[in-house]
Amino acid sequence: MKAKIIFVLGVFICILFSISLLDVIALGISPVKSVVRKTNETYFFTIVNSEHEDFDVVIYPEGEIADFIALSDTQLHFSSDEFSKKVYFKLNPNTPPGSYFGGIVVQQAIPYFKIGDNIVAARVRLSHKVNVELPYPKKYIKASLFSDIKNKTVELGLWLRNLGGERIENVEAHMAVKEKEKTLVDFVGEASGLNPGEEKILSNSFSRELFDNGAYQFVSTVEYDENSIELLDKIVIGNPVIKLKYHTKKLIRGKINKMYFYFYNDWNEKLDDIEIEFDIIGDNEIAGNGKVSKFSLLPKTTNKICSFVEVPSYMKPGNYKLIIEIHGGNRTFKFDSDIAVKRNFLVENLIWLYLMPAVFMLIVSTILLLKYLPRKKHG
Template sequence: MCRMLVILAAMAISLSVASGSALAIGITPGGTTIDFKPGLEKEVPFTIINNEHKDMDVVVYVKEGPYSDWVALYDTIMTFSSDDDSKGSKYSVRLPQSVEKPGTHQVDIVAMELPKEKEGGGAFVGATTAVVTQLLVRVPYPGKYATLDLAVSEAQAGEPVNFFVKARNLGTEDISNAKATLDILGPTNEKIATLESGESGIGAKSMKEFKLTWTGQTNPGVYHAVVTLRYDGKVTTAEKNFAVGNLYIDVLSIDVKDFRLGGVAKFNINIENKWNDKITGVYGNLIIEDDNGQSVADVKTASTDVGALERKEIYAYWDTEGVKVGDYDARFILHYSGRTTEKDLKTHVEVSDIRVDIMGLGAGAVTVETTGAGGTSNMIMLLVVALIGINAGWFFYFRRRSEQR
């Protein structure tokens, strides 16, 4: 039974951390980072938040791990009333004289709501949640050792793109000379531009930020950045994808040729992919209405793929048998990658001609939800199931204990 409770508790902790909006309790800060010093002793405060303003008991413990003996708690049980917004506590850190393995080492401090026992025995079965604050201890590398973090600013097409390169020297020795070089690659991995920083030193256990700016002609799309830091005869790299602008396909024009009323009208729809990569599964809907707002046509184009920055013609067909000469309101909706481009149209039908005018030129892409809330709902459902399992375990545990009494 105890082993099952531990497994279920671990499930609840991981789910609770991933779905913070569903938590009855919170904890702050989410983490504390300290640099290793031999024999360092330090106290670290943290706060548990009573999000639901209810009466509850919270157990606090250090998750078992290779470095858990570095931490000692001041409070293992904290009692909250409905009037308590939050309560503070702390833990002490005592580091050893040396650590063999360099790098960042993690210790998890867990706060978990306890179910309340009913009067006369038994346990209340309800949601039990847990949250984690982390202690991160950075143990320096011998000599010179640099790591990189790369952040990219948001930008629209034609705007400058800023890159922020954070170089951290996690070593015990100063870096005399460091220089960042950043390559920008297109969707087919071709090199588009190269940016270089100036040279700079980086002190031991210190950080230096390099800012690089790309001012070239930028088309909308996804790009790949690779940054290389060369320092005192050593090299390290980091990379990430970044986007410029928004994924968008424009509708340039719509026309009908060789038409005769009563026959099938072929609408030639010219579209242009503004994105720098191929977009698959593109199709459109043409909806035509009469003066009373009644639909006289709702036709769909074939699905197609549109290459990077490609212009392409797609087709919609309208059977005009029984259709009268006159003006019709219409709209064309282009569907692609969970987005739509929509154009309002004025359609004038003659005996031997159909003229289509696109109303306005400012219609942009609209993101549409294609999957609903399934991802979040599934996560919450898993959380609820795990929490019910935990509380069921507590229920049987307390009942068995009551029977033994």
């Protein structure tokens, strides 16, 4: 019985919520879908102010079409006497042929309203569906780069497919791997005769020794029947390596010490979001620690990093273990080293520094008194 009451109450609240929404939702779209088959044609849909309300909407594309759609408006304001407004859109001229799906979202913010004692805030979000169906030309190649990194070889290649309706007699592809302006390897691949729907792979293998660990640009220009395709991909060989070159070797107890680390980034790109954690260990206990977060290491460079560590005055002078962990480049690097803790001579001997001048003056005064004080003569 109790469950039935809860169910009826839930249905009642849903109905009440729906009725309340009818009072505040003033948004409609017509038509709900467009099919786009040309890049040079303008399409539109209509936003309807069905309740004659004042409201604002934001408009944006989503899905596969998001990068190809140009909108006439990205936001609109409706007053109560405006029944509808049109939004125009078209495909960018560089949209590649093929089928794409997505939509153009129209979003309206609803002001706060009450359902009983509850305050509700919501947004109305409607979508105009867009299906793009651009036909392929008679001769059209779809191409993509690929790489296969192994222990001793690096295979680089290009996948080709003729999506057009006619045979392509000759395809020539220039491929190269570059590090900034430097070309590490380059080669040319040719495919003679590519029938409609046919696929081919052009590839070449190179010794792994030609490449240091790092990230490189893999570029290609594909030419066929007075057409040209530019391709760009990134290949990663090996993993980032961070080396510890030097660190502060001596700390003074009873004070906050600066701790310097010198790390070499043996990678050809900057490494971001690096984090250091270090512990000073003596007698199997952590005597001090520190942490540095969110810094970057420049490529192929020794980077100086500064941290701070407090060394308590009760720590015994001597040699301690220093454990350093570096988190970066999706890896963790661990280093074990030694560090010395020294006495703070100035602070620990402060009383003697104050007493020494007084003792010195006392000795000098005593000597002068003994020398110049008149002596009693004995008869």
